[in-house]
Amino acid sequence: QDMIAICGAGKYAIGEINFLTSVISKFHQNPSLVSLFMSETKLKNGSSNFELRLVDALISLSHSQEERVMMKSCEGLMLCCAVDSEYLIDSVLSYTILIQDLVSRLCQRYNSFQSDPDLILSTNVSWNNQIQDNLAAVSDRATTRLLLWVDFLSLLSTSSHPTFSNKLNRHIVKVFFNSHILHDVRSKQPNTVLKALNTCIKIARSCFLLRY
Numbered sequence: 001q002d003m004i005a006i007c008g009a010g011k012y013a014i015g016e017i018n019f020l021t022s023v024i025s026k027f028h029q030n031p032s033l034v035s036l037f038m039s040e041t042k043l044k045n046g047s048s049n050f051e052l053r054l055v056d057a058l059i060s061l062s063h064s065q066e067e068r069v070m071m072k073s074c075e076g077l078m079l080c081c082a083v084d085s086e087y088l089i090d091s092v093l094s095y096t097i098l099i100q101d102l103v104s105r106l107c108q109r110y111n112s113f114q115s116d117p118d119l120i121l122s123t124n125v126s127w128n129n130q131i132q133d134n135l136a137a138v139s140d141r142a143t144t145r146l147l148l149w150v151d152f153l154s155l156l157s158t159s160s161h162p163t164f165s166n167k168l169n170r171h172i173v174k175v176f177f178n179s180h181i182l183h184d185v186r187s188k189q190p191n192t193v194l195k196a197l198n199t200c201i202k203i204a205r206s207c208f209l210l211r212y
Contacts, residue, residue, distance in 0.1 A: 007057035013069040031085035081160040117194035127151040154206035
């Protein structure tokens with residue numbers, strides 16, 4: 001717990017991520033260990049505040065400006081969400097902002113995209129490829145950032161515990177589609193409409209939201 005508490009600042013980011021993912025790997029071997037990594041703080045009103053610092057640290061590290069740190073920490077989150085433990089997944093959903101953070105970043109990347117909407121469909125970017133290769137192949141960084149995140153969410157959804165996957169997908173539909181996409185589809189600006197429609201097509205091709 002003490003070692004996890006100092007993770008997330010990013011000073012030794014890769015080492016911190018390696019440590020956190022090694023802990024998560026133990027969860028896969030023995031899910032009952034999860035309870036040992038919950039932190040409880042008693043509040044003045046007598047109630048308790050629970051924290052899952054391991055996930056909080058990975059969320060913090062996933063916001064790094066260094067692409068390698070961002071990707072490795074996201075992969076750590078993916079590993080965590082795949083643990084076969086209802087207790088862990090319920091704790092992630094109840095005591096962290098992971099889902100809200102992931103969908104918020106999808107919205108931010110979508111809103112930051114101001115390029116030719118056709119790039120969304122003509123560009124192929126895969127999370128599993130090296131980020132350096134993607135950046136070298138795609139001159140428009142906003143396109144890369146958006147499509148990488150779509151691909152990451154697709155991988156996360158398909159590899160996660162069903163409870164987490166269901167919650168993530170529903171939040172994407174509620175926050176991203178019902179607000180941002182529908183708003184842009186209803187606009188009278190051709191490029192904005194095309195951006196929204198092309199993003200929908202790209203997400204549909206990944207299949208992870210088809211039943212929603």
